[in-house]
Amino acid sequence: VNSRQPHKTAVVLLHHPVTNREGALVTTAVTNMDIHDISRSVRTYEVDHYYLVTPVLEQQSLTRRILTHWAGGRCLEWHPDRAEALSRARCVSTFEEVKTELIEMYPGRSLEVAMPDAREIPGQKTYAEVRAAWEQERNAGIKVLVLGTGWGLSPAFHSEVHTFLGPIYGPLGREGYNHLSVRAAAAVILDRLFGAL
Amino acid sequence: VNSRQPHKTAVVLLHHPVTNREGALVTTAVTNMDIHDISRSVRTYEVDHYYLVTPVLEQQSLTRRILTHWAGGRCLEWHPDRAEALSRARCVSTFEEVKTELIEMYPGRSLEVAMPDAREIPGQKTYAEVRAAWEQERNAGIKVLVLGTGWGLSPAFHSEVHTFLGPIYGPLGREGYNHLSVRAAAAVILDRLFGAL
Numbered sequence: 001v002n003s004r005q006p007h008k009t010a011v012v013l014l015h016h017p018v019t020n021r022e023g024a025l026v027t028t029a030v031t032n033m034d035i036h037d038i039s040r041s042v043r044t045y046e047v048d049h050y051y052l053v054t055p056v057l058e059q060q061s062l063t064r065r066i067l068t069h070w071a072g073g074r075c076l077e078w079h080p081d082r083a084e085a086l087s088r089a090r091c092v093s094t095f096e097e098v099k100t101e102l103i104e105m106y107p108g109r110s111l112e113v114a115m116p117d118a119r120e121i122p123g124q125k126t127y128a129e130v131r132a133a134w135e136q137e138r139n140a141g142i143k144v145l146v147l148g149t150g151w152g153l154s155p156a157f158h159s160e161v162h163t164f165l166g167p168i169y170g171p172l173g174r175e176g177y178n179h180l181s182v183r184a185a186a187a188v189i190l191d192r193l194f195g196a197l
Numbered sequence: 198v199n200s201r202q203p204h205k206t207a208v209v210l211l212h213h214p215v216t217n218r219e220g221a222l223v224t225t226a227v228t229n230m231d232i233h234d235i236s237r238s239v240r241t242y243e244v245d246h247y248y249l250v251t252p253v254l255e256q257q258s259l260t261r262r263i264l265t266h267w268a269g270g271r272c273l274e275w276h277p278d279r280a281e282a283l284s285r286a287r288c289v290s291t292f293e294e295v296k297t298e299l300i301e302m303y304p305g306r307s308l309e310v311a312m313p314d315a316r317e318i319p320g321q322k323t324y325a326e327v328r329a330a331w332e333q334e335r336n337a338g339i340k341v342l343v344l345g346t347g348w349g350l351s352p353a354f355h356s357e358v359h360t361f362l363g364p365i366y367g368p369l370g371r372e373g374y375n376h377l378s379v380r381a382a383a384a385v386i387l388d389r390l391f392g393a394l
Binding site: 170 | 237279
């Protein structure tokens, strides 16, 4: 239970549809570190669900094997904190499936898709704005934070998005370097939206 | 050049002296992901130096080999952003060496060692307090943020520390889960201290 707000929350890591360095539509590979680090950040910031999305069947079975491996036996015994964090993670084929699952789990709640982007897009809100808006909302909804891998989410995905969030900048703002790992970006985004002040 | 403050800054990732789950003094292994992710976060938040510290000679040569690999050739050509981030990273044997290097590089400046800890320790300051204190300081110093691996820095290290920083909490505060990866914690710490507001 998240003490600060009534919403249900999910982080979604998409491996498709994303772009490569040339802007072409690609499917990236799931990495073990993205499973572990983002699960731990999700758990720390009391996010309810973490979805890894890939259409590639082999990648799905590998991801599920890793999740199953940590859910029992000596892993559970020796690393209960790790097992607890990974228990919030699931692997599915498409973003459509994520939405269907969440709507079935939490019937009657509105679903808002928020997308942080390392590039600037017109209409992006600041993290403080979104944090305040979600805290003030009276009807408990489902808040879905979607993160892209590779060189970011394909513009084809933008039609799914209700709320665009801006790049994570260091002290130099837009003049600075802007190539955080998705693991680091996810942690900072969750801290800005949900961290204890 | 960090536009917000006059200090020189360094992040230090210690692989010794740290503790294991039983509290015993151990030396952890350098991981490739700690090199890459923390270099990128260091670069994003305009931190000047990133030191990986391990007394193990084989680990030092492996780390230096990875850093050299990314500094030239096709890596530099294909991943200039990555090469730029990794160019701030260095591997040394001891924390003593880190201090000696920094004092030689920036003669006449005071050196303040700040240590975030995932455990609560009496006298810890909040990130907002330290951010404000550093912003208000008139004399440009050297600010050294020390992070531990494993189950955290050994209490034997505490005599080196001037400023203790508290755990990174999610919305439930100290009642919540508190097992971020060091990569995620580093990103959040840098964002809280140096991120654009």
